Amino acid sequence: SKRDSMLIRFERIPLVQLPSDSVLCSSNQPLLLEAISVSGNNYQWSGGSGNYSNPNASSTYYTPAANELTSTIQLTLTTYGVVCNSSSDQIRLTFLPLPQIQVTDTVRLCPNQITSVTANVINSSLTEWFLGSTILSTSNQLTYSMSLSEYIYVRAANSLGCSVVD
Numbered sequence: 001s002k003r004d005s006m007l008i009r010f011e012r013i014p015l016v017q018l019p020s021d022s023v024l025c026s027s028n029q030p031l032l033l034e035a036i037s038v039s040g041n042n043y044q045w046s047g048g049s050g051n052y053s054n055p056n057a058s059s060t061y062y063t064p065a066a067n068e069l070t071s072t073i074q075l076t077l078t079t080y081g082v083v084c085n086s087s088s089d090q091i092r093l094t095f096l097p098l099p100q101i102q103v104t105d106t107v108r109l110c111p112n113q114i115t116s117v118t119a120n121v122i123n124s125s126l127t128e129w130f131l132g133s134t135i136l137s138t139s140n141q142l143t144y145s146m147s148l149s150e151y152i153y154v155r156a157a158n159s160l161g162c163s164v165v166d
Contacts, residue, residue: 014040014079014087016058021092025162026069030061033075033091040079040087047075047090070097099124099156101166116143117152119166124156126163 017036024031030053033045038058045055050068053061062075072095078088102120118141121127129137129144130153136142144152157163 011081011083012039013084014081016040016043016077016079016087016089018077018089018091021094023094023096023160025158025160026095026097028064028066028069030063031093032059033062033077034059035077035089038077038079040081042080044078044080045075046078048073064093064095069095071095096158096160096162097123098162099158099164101154101156101164103154103166111147112145114143114145116141118142119154119156121154121156123158125159126155126157128155128157129153130155 016038019034019036035058043056043058045052045060045062048062048068049065050073051063051065053063058077058079064073072092074090074092076088076090078086080086100122101124104118117129119127119129121140127138127140128135129142131144131150136144136152142152142154153165155163155165
């Protein structure tokens with residue numbers, strides 16, 4: 001009787017899992033995208049109009065395009081097996097615009113004169129006026145009696161805590 005043998009190897013089914021969707025502060029800085037778990041032999045990132053540092057890796061940096069910084073984008077990671085089908089997962093990234101501040105013109109005063117300064121703020125849930133590290137006011141308008149050489153600044157922050165200073 002003649003015998004024959006055959007080696008059979010089973011390929012794991014490709015699987016990819018990305019983190020939960022995120023809301024981020026608007027920034028054109030590269031974002032690290034990493035799969036939570038992944039199996040497969042080949043990877044491909046797609047979606048968005050920005051740039052991937054390595055679109056063929058399970059983790060990569062993504063730099064959003066300017067038109068994405070006030071919107072929601074969906075990025076997809078697909079993993080491919082040699083024999084088995086592909087698997088993919090998506091992550092939605094929502095970019096929250098940074099606050100914008102426009103302060104009334106610089107005011108020059110004599111010591112102990114009172115002035116009123118207004119900050120026109122958009123995309124902000126918090127406005128704070130500071131003298132050093134002391135908060136003077138949490139409204140868009142500040143009325144203050146100036147001393148010599150004081151520097152007052154205003155900070156605006158959105159609901160994520162992303163802030164700008166003027």
